[in-house]
Amino acid sequence: MSLQLQIDQQLKEAMKKKELEKISTLRLLKSAINYAAIQKSQKELTDQEIIGVISKEIKKREESILEYTKANRTELAEKEKLEIAILKEFLPEAMSEEEMEALVKKVIEETQAKDRKEMGVVMKTVIARAGGRADGKKLQELVKKYLG
Template sequence: MSLFLRINEELKESMRKRDATRTSALRMLKSAIQYAGLEKKRTGDPTDPEVVAVIAKEIRKREDSIERYRSGQREDLVRHEEDEIEVLREFLPVPLTPEELEVLVREAIRETGATGKSQLGAVMKAALQRAEGRADGKQIREIAERLLGSQGS
């Protein structure tokens, strides 16, 4: 079953169970996925990597909101955003370990032939494609900068 269909099934189930937080988060996610499809002028169901990209984007939005809510001392809204993040994370693939991530970045460096930080963009692109949504871009960037920095600029 595709990830998009799984999300639809989970949405139906949460509505049957009258789980308001889960239903709200899944409705928002389904809407964001469909909107991303409209932007790309896609017809049919989205692919799993497309869905994972939308989920990651939605999680980042909520993390940004949490920061703002905390600075505004709105703990009720912080809890709501954290609950939604928890629901969204259920649909992400298992994240890569730091060791796996370093191997992946080393392979991307080897693949692109990068020798310094000036080629960071090419390494990032290759590494993000290899990660397939299983790693945060920030983590990949940190490892790539460290590895490229140790190679000399």
């Protein structure tokens, strides 16, 4: 089942159960997915592209949590945490530290990258192969580590 169908199905179930927070979050997600599709001039996004949209939405909420915490608005921070939990249901299982290191080493070996000048090529390949299962910042740190 495609990710788009899973989201639609979860939204229907949330509506039946009257889970207002979940309904709100899933509607916002569908809107973000539709907006991304319009930007790419496509009718529908692939599962990989949807994972990217979900990751961006999670990142936005993490930034909001930091701001709300600084402003001492814990009730709003809690709402954002709940939305993150709902969104994470649609992401594939995250890669372990060991898996990320192995992937980075393998790509560096395959691309025969020697220094940081070739970091862009390595990052592009690593991110594509990670398939939304790894944090981009963590991958970047590992690539820098192995490219000196």
